[in-house]
Amino acid sequence: MDGADHQGGLSLVELMIALALSSFLILGITQVYLDSQRTNLFQQGQLQNQESRRLVSLFLQQELSKAGYRRSPATQDMDAAFGEASGGIVKGCSFAPGQAVQYVGRSAICIRYQPRDRSDRDCLGNRAPNVAELAEPYTGTHLVFVEKIYLGSSGDLRCASAQGDEALVDGLVDLVFQVAVASSTQPRALARHVSGAPGDGQTVVGVGYKTLLRSSGKQLRDAVGKATAVADWTLLTGAGAATVSGDAGQLYQVSQGTVMLRNLMP
Template sequence: MEGTRFQGGLSLVELMIALVLSSFLVLGITQVYLDNQRTYLFQQGQVQNQENRRFVSQFLQQELSRAGYRRNPLGQDMEAAFSGTSGGIVKGCSFAPGQAVQYVGRSALCIRYQPRDRSERDCLGNRAPNLAELAEPYASTHFVFVEKIYLGSSGDLRCASAQGDEALVDGLVDLVFQVAVASDARPRELVRYIGGSPDDGQPVVGVGYKALLRSSGKTLRDAVSKAAAVADWKLLTGAEPSAVSGDSGQLYQVIQGAVMLRNLMP
């Protein structure tokens, strides 16, 4: 029975070695998959913040630059173009005669401007009315767009007009507005930014803004603490990092900018 010494199959030792090697192989492949997935989610979080940053910056630059626009600046002064309002057009917006920018609060601002023509749209995409004077270039009009730009309670940038109130972009943790004021002696020269309403007669020449963005993806920062992630926000605004609630390891990004209001300069 010489053939019995050459039976096929694996010994127990060989089987254990194969199981160990295959386990290491499976663990390695799994780890590579998890690392790639984590890298992908991290990059998606960065892309989301960058897209929100571009949208917020472009939107604020576009809307704030409209403040105080008059169709006929030579034939219609600020008081004639922008009469006083009691806040009936947009809730929370109440302007003094000639005022085109109203500081409502730390995270809210109201502006108003005249439409360029009949195709002009407000922040929600609503057209100007079909008024006869809007068909003529440089003709005076008493129609005014009023907008309130503010941070919503759900962490979104919102805009309210006479036609409604809608969220434009989410992912905001905080938003801070400041108005740039000039002196009576030098109404074209920026003196300082203030976080409040300017004094009576103090010219407003610009608006500064700061925003803290946060991605929707969670557990993306590994061991980096929330305090380290939003330390720049404290330097910019004085707000403590502990004021940022709902942190679950998201990615943060700080943006800031300023818009000079040429329409308001004398």
């Protein structure tokens, strides 16, 4: 039979071209996926730092502003409301009579205050042990909350009270407290921050804080990012590069603030 049937196919050159084009296409799609994933992780790291900064700021604003609160300042002066041993024992806290804010160390501070009413709780969510005397508003009480706010060894913001000690916010690399003191001519106005216990005759009007936060995600930036964060932190606090240990490409964020004490009535 003349003209035998036959089937045409791809030549070797055509096959190689097709493989090359598909390889470029796969590489392009893979690169887009990796870039998208890297961007997503970067954004998650930034959001984590921002959320940690927000939680730290909210907590410190909430707790530090309570320092020195008295239910009846008209009938109880500071010495009467806050005796030397008022509020029980919290490790690291040792107040002088009438003292409501104690600078413990670079990354730790103690405060004490009276509960506002029956619903008031300490930093760990515990109520006062005896709330019967808190039934009537604006009456004096012997009940006092003591709190120690400090940086834990695992990089977390912790709070200790007479009822326990718990971590509240993680993701911190460093935390620095400073005491805000007033001038002799304006006893209610912030004059400067003191890195240490205030001197004799200096009135404490607030507490300043600085935080260096770090995301949990790793390999999210190059070495320049760490160098910038360390430079900012050194400029802000005087701390050196040794403070930022355990770096593995995480994202950093520096924040600061001052909480003014509201309870400064005589």
